[in-house]
Amino acid sequence: MRTIILGVGNQILGDDGVGIHIANELKKKINNPNITIDDAITGGMNLLDLLLGYDKAIIVDAVKTNEGENGEVKRIPLGAFSTMHSCNPHDVSLIEAIEMAKKMGEDRIPKEIIIIGVLMKEIPCEFGEKLSKEIAAAVPKAVDMTLKEIKKDLKISS
Amino acid sequence: MKTITIDPITRLEGHGKINIFLDGKGDVDNAYLQIPELRGFERFAQGRRAEDMPQITSRICGVCPVAHHFAATKALDAAFNVDPPSAAKKLRELMYMGYYIYDHTLHFYYLGGPDFVVGPDAPPAKRNVLGVIEKAGVEIGKEVIKHRAYGQKITAILGGKATHPVCGLPGGVSKGLNKEEVKEIDKMVKSCIDFAKFSLKLFDDIVLKNKTYVDLILSDPYQLNTYNMGLVDKNNKANFYDGKIRVTDQKGKEHVKFDVKDYYKNIVERVEEWTYIKFPYLKNVGWNGFKDGKDSGIYRVGPLGRLNAAEGMATPLADKEYKRFYETLGGKSVNSTLAFHWARLIELLYATERAQELINDPEITSEKIRNPVGEPGEGMGVTEAARGTLIHHYKLDKKGLIDKANLIVATTNNSGAINMSIRNAAKGIIKKGKVNDGLLNMVEMAFRAYDPCFACATHTLPGGMPLEVNIYDSEKKLFKKLRQNL
Numbered sequence: 001m002r003t004i005i006l007g008v009g010n011q012i013l014g015d016d017g018v019g020i021h022i023a024n025e026l027k028k029k030i031n032n033p034n035i036t037i038d039d040a041i042t043g044g045m046n047l048l049d050l051l052l053g054y055d056k057a058i059i060v061d062a063v064k065t066n067e068g069e070n071g072e073v074k075r076i077p078l079g080a081f082s083t084m085h086s087c088n089p090h091d092v093s094l095i096e097a098i099e100m101a102k103k104m105g106e107d108r109i110p111k112e113i114i115i116i117g118v119l120m121k122e123i124p125c126e127f128g129e130k131l132s133k134e135i136a137a138a139v140p141k142a143v144d145m146t147l148k149e150i151k152k153d154l155k156i157s158s
Numbered sequence: 159m160k161t162i163t164i165d166p167i168t169r170l171e172g173h174g175k176i177n178i179f180l181d182g183k184g185d186v187d188n189a190y191l192q193i194p195e196l197r198g199f200e201r202f203a204q205g206r207r208a209e210d211m212p213q214i215t216s217r218i219c220g221v222c223p224v225a226h227h228f229a230a231t232k233a234l235d236a237a238f239n240v241d242p243p244s245a246a247k248k249l250r251e252l253m254y255m256g257y258y259i260y261d262h263t264l265h266f267y268y269l270g271g272p273d274f275v276v277g278p279d280a281p282p283a284k285r286n287v288l289g290v291i292e293k294a295g296v297e298i299g300k301e302v303i304k305h306r307a308y309g310q311k312i313t314a315i316l317g318g319k320a321t322h323p324v325c326g327l328p329g330g331v332s333k334g335l336n337k338e339e340v341k342e343i344d345k346m347v348k349s350c351i352d353f354a355k356f357s358l359k360l361f362d363d364i365v366l367k368n369k370t371y372v373d374l375i376l377s378d379p380y381q382l383n384t385y386n387m388g389l390v391d392k393n394n395k396a397n398f399y400d401g402k403i404r405v406t407d408q409k410g411k412e413h414v415k416f417d418v419k420d421y422y423k424n425i426v427e428r429v430e431e432w433t434y435i436k437f438p439y440l441k442n443v444g445w446n447g448f449k450d451g452k453d454s455g456i457y458r459v460g461p462l463g464r465l466n467a468a469e470g471m472a473t474p475l476a477d478k479e480y481k482r483f484y485e486t487l488g489g490k491s492v493n494s495t496l497a498f499h500w501a502r503l504i505e506l507l508y509a510t511e512r513a514q515e516l517i518n519d520p521e522i523t524s525e526k527i528r529n530p531v532g533e534p535g536e537g538m539g540v541t542e543a544a545r546g547t548l549i550h551h552y553k554l555d556k557k558g559l560i561d562k563a564n565l566i567v568a569t570t571n572n573s574g575a576i577n578m579s580i581r582n583a584a585k586g587i588i589k590k591g592k593v594n595d596g597l598l599n600m601v602e603m604a605f606r607a608y609d610p611c612f613a614c615a616t617h618t619l620p621g622g623m624p625l626e627v628n629i630y631d632s633e634k635k636l637f638k639k640l641r642q643n644l
Contacts, residue, residue, distance in 0.1 A: 012202065012217050041217055042321045045264070045306070092268050092287060100287055104300050125195065125434075127202035 001153060004054040004110075005030075005146060007039040008047065008061040014124040015135040019061040022116075022142045026060075029143065035150065048097040052108040058149060060142060062135075063117035070121050071134035073141045075149065078113040116146050176601065178584050184591025189581040191605065195434035203563040208234055208534065208554050212326045215550065215565070222568070224257035224313060224323055225543035226550075228399070229565075231326030233550040236419070236537025238328045238558075245524035246330035251399040252343075252516040253316035253325070254541070258398060258509035259350055260309030261544040262461075262502050265609045266357060267302045270499050273603050274365050278374070285599070294360065305353040308346040312513070315339050330528030340517060347513045351475075354507040358479060361503055366486065375496040376487070379586025380604065383408040383450040383493045384575050385440060385457035388464030389542050390415075395477075396468035396508070398542040404467045405440065408452060410490025414442065418540035421549055425566070426455075428574075437574040438566060448578050456574035459546025460608055461501035463572075466491040471504065473511035479504045495579045498607040534558040543568040545609045569610040579604040 007023025010016045020039045027037050040050055051057040068074070078095070092100070098109060118138045131139070181187040196218065206214065212230040216223035228250055235242060242250075265271075268287045276289040284292075291299040316335070317323030325331045335343070365371045374380070385408070389401040394412075403421070405413045416424050427436040428445050439445050439455030446454040457463070471477040483504060484490055487497055516522060534554035541548050546568030553562040569576075583604035 010217055012214060013196070040321065041223075045268075046310075046321055049307075049310075096286060096288070100291065100299065101303070103288070103291060103296060104303055126198045127196060128198070 001055045002034050002036070002053070003056045003058065003150065003153065004036045004038065004051060005058045005060065005150075006047070006050060007037075008041075008043070008059055009039075010041050012127055012129060014126065014128045014130065015120055015132055016062055016123055017129075018118045018120075018131060018135050018138065018142075019059075021131060021136075021139050022060045022118075022146070025139060025143045026146060029147065030150070044092045044094055045097045047094050048101060048109075051110055051113070052106070054110045056112045056114070056153065057110040058114050058116060058146060060116045060146060061118070062123065063115070063119050064121070064123050065119050066121065068119045070119065071138040072119040073138050073145055074115075074117050074119060075145055076115040076117055078115060114149060116142050116149070118142055176580060178588065178601075180588075180591055184589070186581065186585040186588050189577070189584045189601075190432065191577055191580055192433050197434060199565060200563050203552075203560045206560050208237060208552060208558050208560055209328060211550075211552065211560065211563075213322075213324060216322055218565075219567075222261075222543045222545070222548070223321055224254060224317070225541050225548050225568075227317070227323045227326050228254060229539045229541045229543075229548045229550040230552075231328065232400075232539030232541065233537045233552050234328035234539070236539060237535055237552050237554050238537070239532035239535060240329040240529050242330040243524070243526045243529055245334070245521045246527045246529075247400070248516050248519055248522055249316060249331050249334065249527065250326065252513060252522065253313055253323070254399045255509045255513035255516065256309050256312030256316065258309070258505065258544055259312065259513070260306045262506040262509070263302065263306045263309060263353075263357075265544070266499065266502055266506070267306075270502070270606055270609065273599070273606070274371060274499065275360075278600060278603060282599070298360075301353060301356070305350055308350055312343055312346060315343060327528060329531045332528075334525055334527050335523055337523060340523060344514075344517050347510060347517055350510040351507070351514060354503070354510045355475070357506060358503050361500060365500075375494050377586070379583045379600075380495045380579070381493050382458070382495055382575060382579055382582065383491075384454070384578075385413060385443070386463040386466035386491060387457045387459050387547055387571065388467035389540065389547065390468050391472060393472070394469040395472035396464045396470075396505075396542075397472070398505075398509070398512075400541075403540060403547065405457060406467050406491065408450075408491060408493065410466060414440070418538045418549060421538060421540070421551075421566070427566070427570075435573050436570055437577075438571055439574065448574060448581070450578060456578070457571070458575045459542075459568055459571040460498060460544075461505050462492065462495075462498045463546060464542060465501045465504065471508045473508050473515070475511055476504055476508035479507060495583075495604055495607045498609070502609070545569060546571050569608070572608050572610065576605045576608050576610060579608070 005023065005026055007019040009019040011020045023037055023039045030037060040047060101109060118135060120135060176189060176191050178189045179187045212227045215226040215230045218226055267290055272285045272290055275293055276285050317325040325333050385405050387403060387405050389397045390404045391397045391401045402415050402417060404415045407413045414424060424441055425438050426441045427438045429436055440457060443455035465480065471480045483500060536553045538549060538551045548568050549566040551564040552560055555561045580601055583601045587600045
């Protein structure tokens, strides 16, 4: 089973880059030829391109929401989103991209796509490379949750 | 006064909000688009190594990484007082054409097109790319995916990652092309030319042969008589990668033409208290409020701005389409906001033809792709981002570190015009306070045509498309609220 872990976000936009920070931590902890860890500052169609060919995809990203606590980490199956979107005015949502790809007969879409989301009330609009205190505290939690997700799969496949 | 707020704008995400103010009769008095602007770039850039700017600025916006990459690289050419070898310029331009191919394809088929192909009154659930495929057929969907991917592939071959290019260096590029790569690109480009021709035919069949749509394009609410701006070559043909900035007036006559190094002599950025977005205008005309016409310095950029600011396209097929565009829509300038979509497809055709010229140029495999840099100083660079003129300006210290940085991005250049387009569309469409989803979409269409990019490269994953409509009474008290996914 081939898995991709994709940290998504923009590392020059403060907390928005949390997914990349998490991916960087995971790179230090995971050494498995069947697991690819990468980062991406993109969404929608481009994001789907990066996932194609893997059995499972774990997307680690910031989630802007008014629910929950700032810095809370949640595991969310992709199907739980009715219309998910990257905050990008020039692209479609990942769900839309997947629906379209399926219609076109694309058969390399991962069977399982999981989001590890770091909840935040606001997405910063100011350039900077540092995470805020609350969001930085979420990084080890998200790393643990991702590792658990992988271990679960390893058990099943062994 | 009643206020209607559409928040955020569907499909154009990035926490945009449109406020429409109604008068006592329920007609539109004024409208404002409020969008978040990323702040603090100058401070962020200060003290960084100048040669890192092409990489850093390509992360400003998840939409236009290639445009920022080369605007920064060209500003550094100027700041280090170096002229890249001709092969390097051709490689950069070829990569730029790849960017236009995927960007314009994406916009027409996924974002702007659904309004026309599926219809402006269709329910929102149908007004998307899936609706387009349903109407145009699965085979066309496959072609769209294929050619968008070709554009990305061309960009990636030349620039490293398509979404994060690394090839631009002051004085040239870091990587050339080998014969195998030339063959691969050539094959993709040939297919892209056919795809661009097909797209124009599709536009012809679905939009231009439908009188309702042509009437809509030419209808009053979508007219805006501003100045137009775009890069042109020495023959005043539109150019995406290089040239002089040319501004034409409402009738298509040249108003001013200047080098990017003189941008601050020609462009002033106005600040309004209700938004962080600045509103650039022509200095020698002046600011006259959110008005169009000869006495208002507001101008438009992007596909329509570029076509209006030029005297033709530099490739044969695109030039033929250019002429047909003006013949069909009543001569210069075309001031209909919805004509942006057609203009975009003409540019798609130009990008593919220009890519073919470049890939067939024997110099494209040259190994002379970089010239040594001089002493650090000050430099400005300009490119045409898919959505309009993009200017980078850097002042370096003696060690080659950034001392001052200023950017004018494409959507900022269009911000005054976008505001007016929204207001005019709202005025023509919303009468006596009557608002429904179809009507709101007509307002959205007005600014979606610009393909704006809200300096927002964030990638959040909320649990549904949030939409909020607030209606306030004359005392600004909320009396009606419609919302979804919030």
